[in-house]
Amino acid sequence: MTSTLSSTPKEDGFRMPAEFEPHEQTWMLWPERPDNWRLGAKPAQKAFADTAKAIAQFEPVTMGVSTRQFQNARNQLPEYIRVVEISYNDSWMRDCGPIFVKNDKDEVRVVNWQFNAWGGLYDGLYFPWDLDDQVPVKIAEMELLDRYDAPMILEGGAVNVDGEGTLLTTEECLLSPGRNPHLSKAEIEVHLSDYLNVQKIIWLARGMDPDETNGHVDGICCFARPGVVLLNWTDDPKNPHYEIVHDAFERLNNERDAKGRKLEIHKLLSAPPRMITKGESEGVDIVKGTKPRQEGDKLGSSYINFFIANGGIIVPAYGDEHDRLVVETLARVFPDREIVSVPDAREISLGGGNIHCITQQQPSR
Secondary structure (H helix, E strand, O other): OOOEEOOOHHHHOOEOOOOOOOEEEEEEEOOOOOOOOOHHHHHHHHHHHHHHHHHOOOOOEEEEEOOOOHHHHHHHOOOOOEEEEOOOOOOOHHHHOOEEEEOOOOOEEEEEEEOOOOOHHHHOOEOOOHHHHOHHHHHHHHHOOOEEEEEEEOOHHHOEEOOOOEEEEEHHHHOOOOOOOOOOHHHHHHHHHHHHOOOEEEEEOOOOOOOOOOOOHHHOEEEEEOOEEEEEEOOOOOOOOHHHHHHHHHHHHOOEOOOOOEOEEEEEEOOOOOEOOHHHHHOOOOOOOEOOOOOOOEOOOOOOOOEEEOOEEEEEOOOOHHHHHHHHHHHHHOOOOEEEEEOOOHHHHOOOOOHHHHOEEEEOO
16 A cells, blocks of 8 residues: 655655665666667667676666566566566656655655656657656555655756765756756755755756756766765866866865765766767667667766666776776775676667666665
8 A cells, every 4th residue: 555645755754865875676677669779679678688687686676667578578687687567668767767765764755756858848858758757656556655746857867865965966957948947946956855855955067968868967976975976087178078077076176065074076087978870870760759869979978877786886888998997996986895897888878878877776674
């Protein structure tokens, strides 16, 4: 039995835990739409399966799959990965899925934010998005969790928290006209405070992917633990992200978190921009209402878009020298976690995101 609550998580003593806190499981959605994933999504399905298997070394994984793909996914995934039937528009669980909150008694609830495919009819990536918008409610029903319906459009990749009252986000994303143009910055902060129970919001100016998500924070910066952040970084003035990451560093360096701590900033290598090739573009169906994947488009290949599992870090890899340097940095920042690379992460980035974008953690109860 589940209930839709009229109160807020803040009123009830629930908060959004940090990703590095213990998980009960990880949720994912199976890719299939040929107008976003090349070659009928077969290469992407292998990459998603490899990601799920990497995470399953550390915690249970549940894969949501459509009716028409259920048998295919069940046969591609090992039995230790749970497969459940669910309808959705595309496979970005971080953004269309629920954000979970918990209290000091380890009770878990769902926050159901509104979703409009990263900008709706203004600059969204596809239409319709109605099935995606229903995913949090369906997961709450499956897990028998009470839920809050938040009065605002928000994707999970747009926010990152330390679990102790501090939230990271970007102005480029949350203030974009395709999401909540009727809300001021101050009003957005009130909703974030009420529904995620945070006391301090650190606003970065921009993210790394203006065309896909209007600059989600999970492509540029994240908390490694309370008081410690990882920031995508380049010292090359010719890198198109140079000004973005240097501005972010200045903002972070001048901030304190909700506990009054000055942030410790670790820099994670930003690789040179990667582009969609002609062959990759030609493998994607062209459909009205869906953002086309064209030759020369920049890929969302940020290494910051990794996933923190119970005892592990699941990081994208692209088969070049940057992969090794990133793993070395992550091993220093997370000495108590095993670093696991997913070698075919390019296939995920071809769809517009990466490992963090396709996963959503459910906190332990």
